[in-house]
Amino acid sequence: MKNIIDQIYDTGQVTRDELLELLNKLDEGSTAYLHERAHEKRLSVNGNKVFMRGLIEFTNYCKSNCMYCGIRRENKHADRYRLDTETILECCREGHELGYRTFVLQGGEDPFYTDDDIVSLIKAIKSNHPDCAITLSIGEKSKESYQLYKDAGADRYLLRHETNTKALYERLHPDMSYEARIQCLYDLKEIGFQVGAGFMVGLPGQENEDYVNDLLFLMKLQPHMVGIGPFIPQQDTPLAHASSGTLEKTCIMLSLVRLLLPKVLLPATTALGSLDKKGRERGLQAGGNVVMPNLSPTNIRDKYLLYDGKICTGDEAAHCRGCIERRIQSVGFEVDMSRGDHVDSLTQK
Numbered sequence: 001m002k003n004i005i006d007q008i009y010d011t012g013q014v015t016r017d018e019l020l021e022l023l024n025k026l027d028e029g030s031t032a033y034l035h036e037r038a039h040e041k042r043l044s045v046n047g048n049k050v051f052m053r054g055l056i057e058f059t060n061y062c063k064s065n066c067m068y069c070g071i072r073r074e075n076k077h078a079d080r081y082r083l084d085t086e087t088i089l090e091c092c093r094e095g096h097e098l099g100y101r102t103f104v105l106q107g108g109e110d111p112f113y114t115d116d117d118i119v120s121l122i123k124a125i126k127s128n129h130p131d132c133a134i135t136l137s138i139g140e141k142s143k144e145s146y147q148l149y150k151d152a153g154a155d156r157y158l159l160r161h162e163t164n165t166k167a168l169y170e171r172l173h174p175d176m177s178y179e180a181r182i183q184c185l186y187d188l189k190e191i192g193f194q195v196g197a198g199f200m201v202g203l204p205g206q207e208n209e210d211y212v213n214d215l216l217f218l219m220k221l222q223p224h225m226v227g228i229g230p231f232i233p234q235q236d237t238p239l240a241h242a243s244s245g246t247l248e249k250t251c252i253m254l255s256l257v258r259l260l261l262p263k264v265l266l267p268a269t270t271a272l273g274s275l276d277k278k279g280r281e282r283g284l285q286a287g288g289n290v291v292m293p294n295l296s297p298t299n300i301r302d303k304y305l306l307y308d309g310k311i312c313t314g315d316e317a318a319h320c321r322g323c324i325e326r327r328i329q330s331v332g333f334e335v336d337m338s339r340g341d342h343v344d345s346l347t348q349k
């Protein structure tokens with residue numbers, strides 16, 4: 001398997017058959033080798049830096065009904081909340097004090113906030129903190145809406161594709177369209193956002209063939225960011241009794257993405273940290289170079305529960321800032337508090 005890994009390292013190219021063979025045959029030794037090569041690749045692009053993003057989960061209302069997600073519309077046990085503008089701006093102020101220069105505004109697909117609301121919010125944050133990047137993660141919208149957000153000053157947009165196997169996508173997302181989601185990602189790219197796609201690992205029924213679809217799709221889309229985390233069941237969803245994805249498989253995907261898209265911004269996700277005490281550290285060692293600590297107010301943190309066992313739900317922003325810094329340093333990496341734009345978008349400016 002080492003020859004396929006070396007080929008991906010050297011050329012960034014791989015065929016569907018080679019990827020499938022690799023995933024089917026990876027053993028302990030070749031997996032360790034894959035992580036080593038991914039680590040080398042990350043060092044060659046951004047050194048040992050880990051970029052920090054402050055995450056603000058500003059609404060857990062959602063009109064969608066994703067089978068895996070704890071804030072799905074039909075979850076009557078979810079304790080719903082929305083943050084008002086002043087509270088969001090206060091989170092940014094606190095985040096800025098702590099050194100954050102990227103704010104990620106994430107929410108369910110909540111029609112309560114109009115395009116005008118989102119535009120005003122972006123403008124307010126940019127006017128308070130002109131040195132910061134704004135990342136939106138608020139789901140599927142029309143291309144016109146995305147353009148309004150971009151014009152207002154938003155820099156980046158996260159929209160995981162979740163899985164690039166159409167049949168699996170449709171099973172997991174009643175009343176959503178696979179094609180529409182993929183179209184959103186191309187719209188976002190065309191508008192000029194730094195775009196984040198991504199997928200979950202260990203979804204019920206997900207096989208190596210499906211991961212191959214995800215990886216090939218990412219090679220085609222060429223996103224700036226890729227969010228990959230293990231699926232973790234949430235007790236009030238239809239998938240409550242399914243098993244979680246594994247740390248090992250998630251780290252394999254992180255390493256492959258690092259080799260296939262060398263410059264990509266790749267978070268060691270909160271879900272990975274929730275699955276395993278050392279999950280985020282392991283994710284960084286597998287090729288991850290971003291972490292997204294929580295800046296949400298503590299009184300609502302335990303309500304944004306996409307999955308069970310989520311970490312940091314009782315912690316203050318300042319606590320997470322220190323905690324994550326120690327974790328990053330414990331595995332030999334260095335915290336980078338700059339905006340941390342994708343290297344290609346810097347040369348375009």
Ligand code: 5AD
Nearest residue numbers: 068069160230231232234271306307
């Ligand atoms: N387990 C892990 N990740 C989840 N997400 C949603 N529900 C779960 C879950 N049960 C992920 C999705 C979404 C992101 C914000 O969180 O991939 O895009």
Ligand code: FES
Nearest residue numbers: 312315320323324
């Ligand atoms: Fe939040 Fe460790 S990052 S407590």
